[in-house]
Amino acid sequence: MSAAVPGAVQWTPAPTGACAATITLAHGGGGRAMRGLIEKIILPAFDNPMLAILEDQARLSIAELSALGDRLSFTTDTYVVTPIEFPGGDIGKLAVCGTVNDLAVCGARPLYLSCALVLEEGFPLTDLERVLQSMGRAAREARVAVVTGDTKVVERGAADRIFINTAGVGVLRAGVNIAATRAQSGDAVIVNGNLGDHGIAILLARNELALAAPVQSDCQPLHDLIAAMLGVCPDIHCLRDATRGGVATVLNEFAVSSNVGIRLYEAALPLDDGVRGACEILGLDPLYLANEGKLVAIVPGSRAEGVLAAMRAHPAGRDAAIVGEVCAQPAGHVILSTAIGGDRVVDMLVGEQLPRIC
Amino acid sequence: MRYADEFRDPGKARTLVAEITRLAVPLAAALGRPLQIMEVCGGHTHTIFRYGLKAMLPEEAVEFVHGPGCPVCVLPMGRVDDCVALARDPKIIFTTFGDAMRVPGSQGSLLQARANGADVRMVYSPLDALQIARDNPEREVVFFAIGFETTMPSTALTVLQARREAIANFSLFCNHITIPATLRAILESPDLRLDGFLGPGHVSMVIGNRPYDFIAQEYRRPIAVSGFEPLDLLQSLWMVIKQIAEGRCEVENQYKRVVPESGNKQAVAAVEEVFELREFFEWRGLGSIDHSGVRMRPSFAAFDAESKFLMPNLTVADPKSCQCGEVLKGMIKPHQCRVFGSACTPENPLGALMVSSEGACAAYYQYGRLDMKAPRPAAEVQV
Numbered sequence: 001m002s003a004a005v006p007g008a009v010q011w012t013p014a015p016t017g018a019c020a021a022t023i024t025l026a027h028g029g030g031g032r033a034m035r036g037l038i039e040k041i042i043l044p045a046f047d048n049p050m051l052a053i054l055e056d057q058a059r060l061s062i063a064e065l066s067a068l069g070d071r072l073s074f075t076t077d078t079y080v081v082t083p084i085e086f087p088g089g090d091i092g093k094l095a096v097c098g099t100v101n102d103l104a105v106c107g108a109r110p111l112y113l114s115c116a117l118v119l120e121e122g123f124p125l126t127d128l129e130r131v132l133q134s135m136g137r138a139a140r141e142a143r144v145a146v147v148t149g150d151t152k153v154v155e156r157g158a159a160d161r162i163f164i165n166t167a168g169v170g171v172l173r174a175g176v177n178i179a180a181t182r183a184q185s186g187d188a189v190i191v192n193g194n195l196g197d198h199g200i201a202i203l204l205a206r207n208e209l210a211l212a213a214p215v216q217s218d219c220q221p222l223h224d225l226i227a228a229m230l231g232v233c234p235d236i237h238c239l240r241d242a243t244r245g246g247v248a249t250v251l252n253e254f255a256v257s258s259n260v261g262i263r264l265y266e267a268a269l270p271l272d273d274g275v276r277g278a279c280e281i282l283g284l285d286p287l288y289l290a291n292e293g294k295l296v297a298i299v300p301g302s303r304a305e306g307v308l309a310a311m312r313a314h315p316a317g318r319d320a321a322i323v324g325e326v327c328a329q330p331a332g333h334v335i336l337s338t339a340i341g342g343d344r345v346v347d348m349l350v351g352e353q354l355p356r357i358c
Numbered sequence: 359m360r361y362a363d364e365f366r367d368p369g370k371a372r373t374l375v376a377e378i379t380r381l382a383v384p385l386a387a388a389l390g391r392p393l394q395i396m397e398v399c400g401g402h403t404h405t406i407f408r409y410g411l412k413a414m415l416p417e418e419a420v421e422f423v424h425g426p427g428c429p430v431c432v433l434p435m436g437r438v439d440d441c442v443a444l445a446r447d448p449k450i451i452f453t454t455f456g457d458a459m460r461v462p463g464s465q466g467s468l469l470q471a472r473a474n475g476a477d478v479r480m481v482y483s484p485l486d487a488l489q490i491a492r493d494n495p496e497r498e499v500v501f502f503a504i505g506f507e508t509t510m511p512s513t514a515l516t517v518l519q520a521r522r523e524a525i526a527n528f529s530l531f532c533n534h535i536t537i538p539a540t541l542r543a544i545l546e547s548p549d550l551r552l553d554g555f556l557g558p559g560h561v562s563m564v565i566g567n568r569p570y571d572f573i574a575q576e577y578r579r580p581i582a583v584s585g586f587e588p589l590d591l592l593q594s595l596w597m598v599i600k601q602i603a604e605g606r607c608e609v610e611n612q613y614k615r616v617v618p619e620s621g622n623k624q625a626v627a628a629v630e631e632v633f634e635l636r637e638f639f640e641w642r643g644l645g646s647i648d649h650s651g652v653r654m655r656p657s658f659a660a661f662d663a664e665s666k667f668l669m670p671n672l673t674v675a676d677p678k679s680c681q682c683g684e685v686l687k688g689m690i691k692p693h694q695c696r697v698f699g700s701a702c703t704p705e706n707p708l709g710a711l712m713v714s715s716e717g718a719c720a721a722y723y724q725y726g727r728l729d730m731k732a733p734r735p736a737a738e739v740q741v
Contacts, residue, residue, distance in 0.1 A: 209482060276359050283715075285408075340588045341368045341375075342410020344725040350704040 023123040028153030037151065041125065045132035046115070046139065050147040058147035060112060060169070069173035073108035075099060076167040084131065084161055086205035088197070088217030091164055092135030094292060097221050099168040100142050101241040104223035105295060107178050107230055108170035113139065115149040118163040121156045131162060142221040144168070175234060182237035183258035188304035189324035190297045192225060192317040193218065194272045195247055196279070196289030204278065211281065213274030220293030225316040229297065232310040238298035241291070248287040248346045250296045251324075251334045259331045264324035264346065266339040287336075288349045298326060365587030366409070374592040375414050381596070381603045382419035392421040394551050395598055396544075396688060398537065399558035400428030400716030401586050407725035409588040420595070423688030424718035426540055426644060427558050429505045429533075430457050431710040431717040432686070434640045435674035437533055438463030443670055444500055444531060444663065445476035451494060453487035454502040456480045457714045462707055464674045484516035484530075491520070491528035500663045503530040508560040510534050510652070511625035514632040517654070517661050531663040532654050535639055537561050538569045539650040545577045547687055554598040556591065557583035559613040564629075566621030567609050574607040585613040632658055640673060642710045643682035682709040685718055692722040699723060 026033035043052055050058050065072065077099050084091040096113065103110040115135065119128065139146050146166075201217040203209070222241060229236060238258070240250045255262045264287075271286055279286050293316065299307050304322055311317030334346040386392050397403055403424045406412055412422060426432055442465050445452035452468070459468045459480065472478040477497075481487050484501050491499035503513040513530060520528045537558060544550070557570055562583045573581050580601035584594035594612040601608060611617055632654060639651025659665040676682065680702070681695040692698055692711065702708035704720050711719035 273359060276362075280359070280362055336410070338408075338410045338588075339368060340366045340371045340409050340411075341414055342588075343413045344407060344410040347724045350724070 021125055023119045023121060023125065023128065023153055025121055025153050025155070027119065028151055034151065037125075041129050041132055042149070042151070045129070045136040046146040047136065048145045048147065050145060051149070058112065058114075060147075065111075065171050068109060068111075069171040071108075071172040073103050073106050073170045073172050074167070075102040076165065077102060078163060078165040080160070080163050081202065082160060083202075083205050084127070086217055087201050087215065089219035089292070090131055090134050091162060092131040092133075093138040094219055095164040095166045096135055096138035096142060096144070097219050097292060098243065099166040100144060100221045100223060101293070101295075103168045103170035104221070104226045105178070105239045105241050106172060107176035107226065107236070107239070108172040108223075109227070110142065110144050110168055110170040110221075110223055112169045113144050113146045114165075114167045115146050116165040117149070117151045118159050118165075119151065119153045120159040120161050121153055123161050128162065131164075135164075138221070142223065176230060176236075178236050178239045180238050180240070180254050180257035183254045183260050183262070183298045183326045184237065185260060185326055185328045186301045187237055187298045187326040188301050188322050189251070189262060189264065189326065190299060190304065190308060190311070190320060190322050191242070191247060191270065192222070192295050192297075192311055193293075193319035194270045194275065195242070195291060195294060196275045196284075196286040197272060198292040199246070199284075199289030200275045200278045202290075203282075209282070211278060213278055215272060215274040215278070218291055218293035220316055222293060222295050222316055225311060225314045226295070228310045228314050228317075229299075229307050232306045233299055233303040235303070236297055236299050236307075238296075240296055242294050242296050243292060244290050245349045246286070246288040246290060247294075247296055248285070248334065249349055251346070252348045254296075254298060255334050256332050258326075261327045261330045261332075262324055262334045263327055264334065264336045266336055268321055268323045270319050270321045270323075287346055301325070362587070365585070365589045367589065370589055371414065371592055374589070374596050378420065378592065378596050378599055379416050381599045383416060385599070385602055386419035392417070392419055393553045393599060393602065394421050394423050394688065395554045395556060395595060396423040396425045396552050397556040397584070397591070398425035398427045398541065399556075399560070400431065400714065400718075401560065402556055402558070402584060402591060403428070403718055403721050404716045405586055405588060405591055407721040410725075411588055411591060412726065415595075420599070423552060424685070424692075424721075425555075425688075426544070426641070426686045427506065427537065427561075428711070428714050428716040428718075429509075429535060430461055430714040431682070432535070432641045432643065433458070433461055433504065433533060433710060434642045435463045435676065436640065436670070436672050438467065439465050439674060440669040440671060441468055441502055441531065442466065442471045442476070444667060445471045445478050447498075447667070448477075449498050450477070450667075451490055451497050451499045452476065452478045452502065453481045453490060453499060454478065455482075455504065457716075458502055458504055460707065461710060461713050484513045485519075488516050488520055488525065488528055491525050492523075495527060498527050498529070498666075500667075501528070501530050502533065504533045506535060506537050506558070506561050507564045507629070508558075510629045510633065511564060511622070514628040517632050517658060518628060520661055521658070526660070529661050529663040529666050530654065532633070532652065534633065535641070535651045536635075536649070538565075538572075540641070540644070540647055541570070541573060543644065543647045543650070544687060545573065545579070549687070549689060552579065552688060553602060554579055555581040556594045556598065557581050557609070559583055559585050559590075559617055562611075562613065562617045562621065564622050564625045567611055567617065567619055570609045574609050578607045580607050580610075582610045582612045583617055585616065631655075642676060643680075643686045645683070677708055680709040682711045682719075685711055692719040695719065
């Protein structure tokens with residue numbers, strides 16, 4: 001069953017088999033049960049002709065791709081979040097948005113995804129169906145197609161319910177050059193909305209703390225927002241989605257790669273009240289919390305207001321804010337001007353704030 | 359956010375800083391050095407760094423000395439080794455607060471023990487550990503009881519609950535320690551340079567303010583029991599410096615909204631029912647301090663892991679290169695330690711002050727590294 005070629009499809013055609021109520025090792029065995037799973041659950045969820053031919057690979061037209069730009073962008077990410085469903089999303093939506101965003105933050109237009117599933121024996125088929133339906137919905141909303149995939153089943157205990165890997169291909173148009181090395185003194189730091197919603201939503205969804213707050217994961221695709229930003233400012237210097245490690249980690253990477261200082265203003269950071277409250281009680285710093293639909297952009301200072309206006313006109317950037325500036329010193333460091341009037345270093349995260357959040 | 363933003367008001371902070379500066383500058387000039395004020399509690403250290411308070415104050419006139427009040431940081435290696443030994447026992451589920459998991463012992467940390475297969479579970483309250491005991495009647499559940507007077511009542515009440523329910527598979531590994539005895543040990547130090555104290559508000563919430571009277575009366579140092587928000591700390595600092603300026607030495611209570619003068623009598627009663635003073639307790643970096651820890655009373659032996667299980671119970675010397683003790687006594691700043699940031703980092707803490715975010719070294723490393731212009735000698739690691 002192992003694929004020698006990256007992206008090879010393991011969903012081999014075979015006589016139709018019935019689906020049991022839970023995943024069994026047979027569902028990964030390549031026989032009838034697997035075929036049944038593919039036909040009854042997987043194909044309907046993704047519903048596209050490239051997948052439906054059930055070949056071992058997707059075939060992408062070079063002519064169509066090169067009409068859209070001059071470079072391919074290609075990425076992969078694996079999703080292991082627990083719980084698999086949480087307010088604002090689930091592992092399926094996350095597996096689409098996360099990979100779409102990894103493509104989008106270089107300015108690429110995301111086009112195609114793969115979907116590789118690792119399922120634990122005993123995982124309910126209804127749960128799988130719900131996750132894949134959600135994944136299909138997210139892909140249609142993001143206008144990307146899931147065109148190839150793979151399914152493996154492992155013994156009970158060898159995985160936690162479901163793990164999903166998605167690889168993605170997008171096209172980058174000529175002239176866009178976004179890189180972590182390009183931040184320079186005078187640039188502005190912009191985020192597209194409230195920080196830390198995903199991290200807190202997951203933490204609360206685990207029900208391990210006697211805490212409740214109406215916090216939803218921000219899980220959303222960002223490529224349309226980014227296209228709108230590039231529309232008003234093709235010369236965006238740096239752009240990343242602030243997933244694990246949060247905004248603090250992304251800005252530290254920019255500061256080191258570009259050898260510049262970055263100053264954040266605590267009073268300008270957009271935060272949901274529920275997230276602020278949870279952070280206060282749990283001693284967490286929202287700058288380090290994970291997001292799944294938030295980007296950090298560094299743009300020339302003179303263009304900041306224009307980019308901000310374009311972002312606020314888009315639903316994914318309604319709460320966008322300028323939260324800081326790039327300065328020459330202290331090179332390689334991120335400094336926070338605290339609301340009360342002090343200064344402190346915002347370092348890279350040490351260890352994990354929370355386990356298995358994406 | 360209500361009840362938090364009020365205590366972080368920049369305008370009020372500026373007023374307090376101006377007043378502190380007005381009082382402290384002439385005092386420091388007369389002394390020929392900055393006033394040295396110890397914030398006893400690790401929570402205060404965290405606030406000072408997290409809100410950048412140090413940078414708001416006149417460097418030449420006021421210096422914070424970071425005290426011993428981080429229970430995770432003063433835990434000696436031998437006790438961590440005992441935890442690891444307990445956790446390795448397959449019949450035991452070892453439960454602990456999260457920040458204690460990273461404290462290094464001579465045989466590694468609890469986090470490493472868990473990676474090697476020990477059943478170590480993070481809890482947020484001792485009652486969570488008791489629930490694990492109810493849910494796993496065939497296993498022994500040990501709760502790693504740690505902390506100052508602040509956390510003693512919750513562990514004491516949990517033990518009383520366990521006794522009421524006759525839960526036989528629950529016990530405490532008691533490492534609770536007491537603040538007043540430790541402050542006395544620091545005040546007895548021959549190289550003491552401290553001019554005043556910011557008292558730990560959460561400890562006083564339990565024990566009240568009278569246990570600090572000796573600081574003002576015997577050692578002639580002013581103290582203000584302080585809250586944990588930035589304005590609390592600035593106001594407490596102002597109160598202490600005002601006492602110095604006026605030649606007073608008193609125990610003042612800045613945290614009146616939480617701390618009653620006489621503490622919480624019910625909490626103290628629960629603590630006294632379950633715990634008794636130890637003759638001495640070993641502190642990381644500070645050595646053995648008389649009457650600075652508590653153990654469970656003999657009538658609670660059935661809930662005492664030290665009675666129920668065999669443990670190595672060895673004293674393990676701190677790494678020689680580690681200068682946690684000098685930092686804890688305020689003799690050197692964290693970044694002046696010979697292994698700070700080289701052999702000892704938050705990823706790989708050598709000294710306990712680097713482990714918890716409330717430890718002075720971790721706070722310096724994480725939030726304050728830009729101040730550290732003084733060169734350090736090269737690291738010599740002797741573990």
